[in-house]
Amino acid sequence: MNHTLLISAVLATLSLAACDNPTVVNVPATPVAVPGPAGPQGETGSQGATGYQGDTGSRGATGYQGNEGAQGATGSQGATGYQGNEGVQGETGESGDKTTVIVVPAEAN
16 A cells, blocks of 8 residues: 555656646847937046145164074984994805916006
8 A cells, every 4th residue: 555655646746747848938138229429528627636645654663683592502423333244255166177368468667
């Protein structure tokens, strides 16, 4: 019963909303004013009075000079680092059974 009533209410709402046609209202166009010929020029107006000049402001007071800052403390020296390990010595090469050695003489100065 509850489902039938709910489904029929939804279908009635959708069918009524589908039948609603909006009404179109035509707004009449506003009339446009067309300017006529220009009239004669009017007289020149009189010049206005000159305004008063304001007072000059007073000079402000000079501020006080601030105190000089204190010198900072000297830092302590850092600790000495550890000495690194000595490197590993490489292996000895093979003997030169079939090796040819070329010796170039030194240049005389």
